[in-house]
Amino acid sequence: MKNSTFLLKMKLTMILLVVAFLQVQAKGYSQMITLNQQNAQLEDVFVEIMKQTNSKFVYSSTMLKVANPVNINLTNVTLDEALELCFEGQPLTYIIDEDNTVIVKMKELPPPPVKGVVMDEQGNLFAFVNVMVKGTTTGTFTDEKGNFTINAAKGSILVFSFVGYQTLEVTVGDGPINVVLKGGINVLDEVQIIGYGTTTKRENTGAISSVKAKDLSKQPVSNFALALQGKMTGIVVNNSEGVGSSVDIVIRGLNSFGSGTRPLFIVDGVIINAANTNAVYSSYVHGTSPLGALNPNDIASIDILKDADATAIYGSRATNGVVLITTKKAELGKTRVNLDMYTGFNKATYMPKLLNTEQYVAMRKEGFTLDNRVPTESRAADLTNLSPWKENAYTDWTKYEFGNNAPIMNANIDMSGGTKGLSYYFSTGYLKQYDIQPGNPYQERISSRLNLSSISMNDRLESTLSVQYSADKLKPTQVATNIVGGVRFLPPNYPLYTDQGDFYWGSSTSFNFANPEASMTQKVSYLSSNLLMSANFSYLIFKGLKAKASFSYGNQGNESEKIVPSTAINPKSSFVSTPSSSSYFGNYSSLNFEPQLTYNGKISDGNISVLVGSTWFKGSSSNRSLDLTGFPGDDFMGSWGFANTVQLKSSSRADERFRSYFGRVNYNWGQKYYLNLSYRRDGSSKFGDNYKWGDFGAVGASWIFSDESFVKEALPFISFGKLRASWGVTGNDQIADYQYLNLYSADNVNYGTAIGLNTQYLYNEDIHWEQTKKLEAALEFGLFKSRISGSVSWYRNRTTDFLVSEPITSQTGFSSFVNNFDGTVQNTGWEFELRTSNVLTKHFQWRTNVNFTIAKNSLYKYDDLAGSAYADIYEIGKPLDIIRRFYVDSISTTTGYAKFRDVNKDGSLTSPGDLVTLGSPSPKNYGGMENIFNYKGFEFSFSVTCANQMVSNWFMGSSLPGRARNLPVQVLGNYWQKPGDQATYPRATSGLVSNTNIMQLTYANISNLAYNDILWFRLNNVSVTYTLPSNWVEKAGLSRASVYARGQNLMFYSPIDLGKDPQAQSASNGTPIKSWVFGVQLSF
Structure with a gap:
């Protein structure tokens, strides 16, 4: 209580x-004020206010001398309202403290404009230099006489920058600012990543193309490789299927037709197994790409190493070039947080327009009429109007297959900061994007990265640690795998269901279709995980001598499952299968250790840099696949325990090892003459004892002629000029493991209770390294203070002893064996780069980047090609990937049949005797152009790519008019219909009626009629970004904020209507995807 x-x-x-x-x-704030004074002194007004309130004023009499007279008439207003009107137009301001005391003070006057002059090192007045107030969007440019004027407070920092010159920061003081810009840091002296080190663009003796994070961020791609399209010379990027599918990078052409053509990928020192993954399903013809596991937002730069000088340090794995990926590192200082989020949608780049039902039925009937046949239910149910077919029904199958607007969601957050003792960068990202095809296929990825750096107090010991993990889930579409040529080629009046509501498959085994709705009852999942770890340590033993050690580990795991229930099986097919489930498990891990010693010193008037090191590498791979059948029903197929039969379809395990020793010596004399020597000796477990070791190396040299006094005097407009050249030898060993050993595998044929063994392949103890000899010469230049800059390069690569799978007679018990051939593959080309600063004014800037490549790939030499198994596949002087097809000279104006060229004059159409070389799908010429416009806080950019190549058109793999498959509208008016017609395509036919019809159906749609050699253009990227003014952003507690809209792979132009996107690898594959996204970037 x-x-x-x-x-x-x-x-x-x-x-x-x-x-x-x-x-x-309430008492304090309810006191109301009434004032009526004209031309009164401000101090008198203060006295009157104090009479009516309990307020006090604190001020200086001297201060009030500059005050203006007050004219005021107020009734019953608050203190704040009265003071606001009293101080209006006054050079004074006020604050009210907690006890209602009014403190009067002088207003802070805006700082006077900062003026100054900018000159170059020769004392010349420097026009169009960019002047910015650091940390703000306030900026200007110097005028024609080098003068500038900018509003900046005392103590703020001005940043002076110009392309090709060192960026300079100056603190604002009391007087004018006159600065001298020194040549070189923006482009020429920025850091250039090379193998096992860094250099600068000025001092680099090799051929290296680079893309920075800013360029990558403009492109909303899930795989960084897609962002390289059209950005660099000598680089071709191929991708034409759905989200998450494979992406191939080819650097300076195909060097071999037997072993792999992939470049070497290295992420922060970790070697990536970039082989495309093909699991238990074939939704993507070319598999999926492990490169998609790397979040593009984490990448700081991508450097492509191309010539011998740049690649030879990697020896046996560098024939096809090297892709060095460097991720973002910590920035010292307080913690900074960046958030980037966007959403958008994917659409098809091209929607082929096909015949409507009326046009399709008319063409079908025309084929039967010309063949003197009558449509029946067994051969043409689509024309009989028998249930469930309806002659006037229509479905736009193109829209069904490619018409979806598929959403994209992406979010990335990163933070960095720290001190010299420990700094960090941490990021995490989430991506989910849907494909445009039916069934809601999608890719979902979660990734995280941690980079740590530390420098000891005495600056001798430096260490870094990098860890990246990502998990990728892919649900591919199942439509394209079950419809030959794609869903869009179904008859426009095809019914998905019977009148009873069941899946409709057709009327007979000779007239049946794979039902797309039924095919989507399959369940497919693909999971991958990627772990990359690297640790680097360096210790300064004494001035110039440093010891380094790098450790790296990578692990890539893949799992996939495909369930084919009874509902997805075509009962009308002549190849009826049973319900089944398939599973695949794969893993690849790598361990790498590289100790190194580096020395930097002076010899005479020159600088020398020496590197020696060694590599211990081990890679391990394992995979197995299972087939499960005999389930009691479709509902039980998700569990292995219900399977009556579990069969181990395949299983393998393999290890590969490398032991390498490498070195490099770089010497420059007077910072004008440079010499670079590199050497590597590799030992590989893929070759036998006699050929296990290979030696590779290169020499590169350059001369900066613009620093010569006679050039400066005679050609003062040349701000930078360099000649460089290189020659060297690299290698290739991209073949299966242990081809030199006689290996056995378990066989189903047993001897009693003993398990039988079977030889896996015919081994060859004498296989050895491929070798590629690379030669290059180049000119790099900058004109008019680098307002114009660029390069011209010529290269020639010759590969010998290429590793091939040589066909042999079946009497040996084998179909082929791996062997080295005494032949030569040659790649030659010219590469051009041009960068211009077109307009540089205070508020508007316009820059352009252009690159163009002329490339030629050929089989340069092959002894006794005519007598080899490759006589019908390759030609001396022609590309390795030539397209050889039957050739249609014309369409008969009398019969409407294709008139094939009888090349060997034997009176019949035979292969390979009548095949004609049409061309190559690899581009002969290709390039890209980017324009970047800046206006105040806005940045607008767009890039265009182009290529001249042989591409397939809609007719490739399609059908002749009149068959039970729909066709694009391009066929209308272009196929033969009556005697006298001058046609492009053969006449309509109902099917395999005669030998002539069979020949037409078999060969016409894979002849020259299905290909075009064209130059196409593509709007590859559009980006619009608006950066909010700093004074707005700071009020929200942010350091930077911007909004953007970006588009990728938006449209293309072809002078010929192909009926498909030129980058679609075949007419039956999916179409490339275009993306539009809208996002926001915030920095704290």
Whole structure:
């Protein structure tokens, strides 16, 4: 009871105190003021206000001398309202403290404009230099006489920059600012990543193309390789299927037709197994790409190493070039957080328009009429109007297959900061994007990265640690795998269901279709995980000598499952299968250790840099696949325990090892003459004892002729000029493991209770390294203070002893064996780069980047090609990937049949005797152009790519008019219909009626009629970004904020209507995807 009374008293006391406090506050703020004074002194107004309120004023009499007379007439206003009007137009301001005291002070006047002059090192006035107030969007440019004027407060920092010159920061003081810009840092002296080190663009003796994070960020791609399209010379990127599918990079052409053509991928020192993954399903013809596991937002730069000087340090794995990926590192200082989020949608780049039902049925009937046949249910149910077919029904199958607007969601957050003792960069990202095809196929990826750096107090020991993990889930579409040529080629009046609501498959085994709705009852999942770890340590032993050690580990795991229930099986097919489930498990891990010693010193008037090191590498791979059948029903197929039969379809395990020793010596004399020597000796477990080791190396040299006094005097407009050249030898060993050993595998044929063994392949103890000899010469230049800059390069690569799978007679018990051939593959080309600063004014800037490549790939030499198994596949002087087809000279104006060229004059159409070389799908010429416009806070850019190549058109793999498959509208008016017609395509036919019809159906749609050699253009990227003014952003507690809209792979132009996107690898594959996204970037 006593406690209750005490608590009641306390509550009443608190209530009374709160009421009293509110009364005091109300009294303080309820005092109203009435003023009516004309031409009064400000001090008199203060006195009147103090009479009407309990306020006090604190001020200096001297301060009031600059005050203006006051004219005021107010009735019953608050203190704040009265003061606001009193101080309006005054050079004074005020604040009110907690006890209602008004403190009067002078207004802070805006700082006077900062003026100054910018000159170059020769004392010349420097026009169009960019001047920015650091940390803000306030900026200007110097005029034609080098003068500038900018509003900046005392103590703020001005940043002076110009392409090709060192960026300079100057603190604003009391007087004008006159600066001298020194040549070189923006482009020429920025850091250039090379193998096992860094250099600068000025000092680099090799051929290296680079893309920075800013360029990558403009492109909304899930795989960084897609962002390289059209950005660099000598680089071709191929991708034409759905989200998450494979992406191939080819650097300076195909070097071999037997072993792999993939470049070497290295991420922060970790070697990536970039082989495309093909699991238990074939939704993507070319598999999926492990490169998609790397979040593009984490990448700081991508450097493509191309010539011998740049690649030879990697020896046996560098024939096809090297892709060095460097991720973002920590920035010292307080923690900074960046958030980037966007959403958008994917659409098809091209929607082929096909015949409507009326056009399709008319063409079908025309084929039967010309063949003198009558449509029946067994051969043409689509024309009989028998249920469930309806002659006037229509479905736009193109829209069904490619018409979806598939959403994209992407979010990335990163933070970095720290001190020299420990700095960090941490990021995490989430991506989910849907494919445009039916069934809601999608890719979902979660990734995280941690980079740590540390430098000891005495600056001798440096260490870094990098860890990246990503998990990728892919649900591919199952439509394209079950419809030959794609869903869009179904008859436009094809019914998905019977009248009873069941899946419709056709009327007979000779007239049946794979039902797309049924095919989507399959369940497919693909999971991958990627772990990359690297640790680097370096210790300065004494000035110039440093010891380094790098450790790296990578692990790539893949799992996939495909369930084919009874509902997805075509009962009308002549190849009826049973319900089944398939599973695949794969893993690849790598371990790498590289100790190194580096020395930097001076010899005479030159600088020398020496590197020696060694590599210990081990890679391990394992995979197995299972087939499960005999389930009691479709509902039980998700569990292995219900399978009646579990068969191990395949299983393998393999290890590969490398032991390498490498070195490099770089010497420059007077910072004008450079010499670079590199050497590597590799030992590989893929070759036998006699050929296990290979030697590779290169020499590169350059001369900066623009630094010669006679050039400066005679050609002063040349701000930079360099000649460079290189020659060297690299290698290739991209073949299966242990081809030199006689390996056995378990066989189903047993001897009693003993398990039988079977030879896996015919081994060859004498296989050895491929070798590629690379030669290059180049000119790099900068003109008019680098307002114009670029390069011209010529290269020639010759590969010998290429590793091939040589066909052999079946009497040996094998179909082929791996062997080295004494032949030569040659790649030659010219590469051009041009960068211009077109307009540089205070508020508007326009820059252009252009690159163009002329490339030629050929089989340069092959002894006794005519007598080899490749005589019908390759030609001397022609590309390795030539397209050889039957050739249609014309369409007969009398019969409407294709007239094939009889090349060997034997009176019949035979292969390979009548095949004609049409061309190559690899581009002969290709390039890209980017324009970047800046206006105040806006940045707008767009890039265009182009290529001249042989591409397939809609007719490739399609059908002749009249068959039970729909065709694009391009066929209308272009196929033969009556005697006298000058046609492009053969006449309509109902099917395999005669030998002539069979020949037409078999060969016409894979002849030259299905290909075009064209130059196409593509709007590859559009980006619009608006950066909000800094004063707006700071009020929200941010350091930077921007909004953007970006588009990728938006449209293409072809002078010939192909009926498909030129980058679609075949007419039956999916179409490339275009993307539009809208996002926001925030920095804290």
